[in-house]
Amino acid sequence: MKRLSEERTKILFEKLSKYIGANIRHLIDRPDGTYCFREKKDRVYYVSEKLLGLAQTAGPGHLISAGTCFGKFTKSNKFILHITALNYIVPYSKHKIWLKSSAEQQFLYGHHVLKSGLGRITENTSKHQGVVVLSMSDLPLGFGTTAKSTADCKHSDPLSTVCFHQADVGEYIRAEESLL
Structure with missing residues (x-):
């Protein structure tokens, strides 16, 4: 596993800052140790430096990830950004959308969030802002990008899109079909 180039690190941090802002530093310096990002075959892995030291004892051809x-x-x-990053993004996300129970299934099928399915939205969320999508019981479902700001959502049509789907936890089930 190799270090990310300066250009790729910048691209990764710009994408993460879309969802968690300046809280990226909390991903790196955690109470349980220091973590870093490493790359293997165009995939980016989030790994503790302790585990990275152990992984370096294996040859490059023997290590998958x-x-x-x-x-x-x-x-x-x-x-x-893959759905596997969801559990690390949720605690640090600044902008969130909560879905009504009637809209959860549609989101998990890969559809965008409509105004009629919107339960709550974080105040002062701007247009094209990265958001974490949660159920009303605060269960993380996925993440997306807002199509409208908070102020625009209040006055929009019930069938208008308020959040574009990016990834959801239902991808595991949908991807399983393609693996069979």
Whole structure:
């Protein structure tokens, strides 16, 4: 596993800051140790330095991955955040959307969030802001990007889109079909 280049580190941090802002430093310096981002075959892994030291004893051809996959870089050098990063993003996210129970299933099927399914939204959320999508019982469902600001959501049509789907926990089930 190799260190990210300066350019790729900047792209990764810009993507993460869209969701958690300046709280990226809390991902790196944690009470349980120091963590870092490493890359293997265009995939970015979030791994503790202690585990990284142990992983370096294995040869490069013998190690598939170490840590948690946060996402991958595309051929055009854009970063796509995977759902496996959700548990690390939720505690530090500044902007959140809560869904009504009637809209949870639609979101888990990969659909965008409509105004009629919106339960709550964090105040002062701007348009095109990265948000964590939660159920009304604070269960993380996924993440997306807002289509409207908080003020625009209050006055919009019930069938208008308020959040674009990015990833959800239902991807595991949908991806399982393609693996069979």
